[in-house]
Amino acid sequence: MGQPLRVGIVGAGKISGQYGATLARLPQVAVTAVADLDPGRAKLLAEAQPGARVTVLPDLYAAPDVDVVLNLTTPNQHAAVALAAIAAGKHVYGEKPLAATGADGLAVLDAARSAGVRVACAPDTxxxxxxxxxxxxxxxxxxxxxxxxxxxxxxxxxxxxxxxxxxxxxxxxxxxxxxxxxxxxxxxxxxxxxxxxxxxxxxxxxxxxxxxxxxxxxxxxxxxxxxxxxxxxxxxxxxxxxxxxxxxxxxxxxxxxxxxxxxxxxxxxxxxxxxxxxxxxxxxxxxxxxxxRAGYAGAGRGVGLLDLAEALSRDRPHRAAADVALHVLDVMEAIQASARGGASVAVASTCRRPERIPELIGVGEHAGGDRG
Known part of the structure; x- marks a missing residue:
């Protein structure tokens, strides 16, 4: 694959530990920068990633050694962080959900298409x-x-x-x-x-x-x-x-x-x-x-970044796809609307069905699940 995909992490809260543990054992990915409102949390996360530094958001977005922004902020900040990263010409990988609303999620996808960058989104389970x-x-x-x-x-x-x-x-x-x-x-x-x-x-x-x-x-x-x-x-x-x-x-x-x-x-x-x-x-x-029979064996939170790195190097669609994440968000909003209104609701979007992983691919020890 050549040079690893260089990752800048925004948000060093609870879930970042699971991501950090996975990324530290993926040679195809390298964390280079970490930013968080709490510098102490950012420092702890950066120390677990060889070569990573603590920085602030504007510098992380502008950094030449950041290819993709890993967005681990709270859901109400997902769209804002993604849009800022896209405006800086970076790819984005976000924690679920893609955004707080379907409209915000669509804005993220539209911006990415205009900028010619990719957006990926959890869950990568x-x-x-x-x-x-x-x-x-x-x-x-x-x-x-x-x-x-x-x-x-x-x-x-x-x-x-x-x-x-x-x-x-x-x-x-x-x-x-x-x-x-x-x-x-x-x-x-x-x-x-x-x-x-x-x-x-x-x-x-x-x-x-x-x-x-x-x-x-x-x-x-x-x-x-x-x-x-x-x-x-x-x-x-x-x-x-x-x-x-x-x-x-x-x-x-x-x-x-x-x-x-x-x-x-x-x-x-x-x-x-x-x-x-x-x-x-x-x-x-x-x-x-x-x-x-198939899939990433021993995977943990963040293996979607491995798939994104390989997709970029091979010029193929990535599997933790933003159009799937937007569609899932639209499905959830439609269920809520149906519950309020008492009638069936058409889902606003559709998506492609991602290609399956055709074989077993080992990525190390299992890193567990999320309690929320």
Missing amino acids: VLGTGVQTARAVVDAGEIGVPHAATAFMTVPGHERWHPDPEFYYQQGGGPLLDMGPYYLTALVHLLGPVRRVTGMSSRPRSERTIGDGPRAGTAFPVDIDTHVTGVLEHDSGALTTLLMSFDVWATRLPFLELYGPRGSLSLPDPNYFDGDVRLRTAGSDSWSVLPP
Whole structure:
């Protein structure tokens, strides 16, 4: 590949540690600069990256040794940071979601097209062996053409473990916007884009109580719906039943399953890169655990930057694609609009279905998932 893709990181908060651990073991990528509102946090992150320096935002955007800006700021800052990086002629890789709104996300894509730079976006968990092995099964026709899927993310709520959980229960939060991108991005990779949705939502509790940390026992209001359900109609005609909830104490539901005329396919948690993929074909009386067939093995947060680096060097589309991220954002907004209005809503955008990874590619030790 020649010279590594040189990365400038904006934002050194909690998730940056997972990214940093992954990037430090990728020879195709080199972190050269780190900027954060808290210089101390930036220093800690930079010290874990050989050759990286602490800098300020204007200098990072202008730096000749930064090819791509890794945007790890809070969601309400995603669009502003991306637009500033694009204006400086840099590629952008962002944490999910692409932006706080579909309109902001579209502005980012339009700016990137005009500037001739690329935008990529998490989640890159879809590039791990879990989703990619399932994708290989689907593409090989082993369950036939999928006609249905289920996607379930159910937990009691993040206030049990997060010391400052209020933002999860304010506008821009909730189970759909927080965890939906993992499930919806996997569904797009497996089944293609969504054309129409029907959604409903509820708010069983108007108040929550912090369960951990120095503020344990503190009550706070819930300003958004915390139980969201719906049906997605994909362009292929497949129908997905979706449930995203902060109001379920326990369940025996699967994370993600696909159903076809020749069998069923059960996937691991799409918030992680790996895990068992199970197949049960028509006529079989048991599930088979499939060995990994494809994807980045041992991947962690940030492996999408490896894929972006290889895509740039080979002049091919990258797989953690911004048009997929924008489409996922539009799907989530459409579900919310349907829940408010009581009718089906057409999704504003579409996207290409990214090419699957055709083989197993080892990238080192597994780096885990995200709790939110």
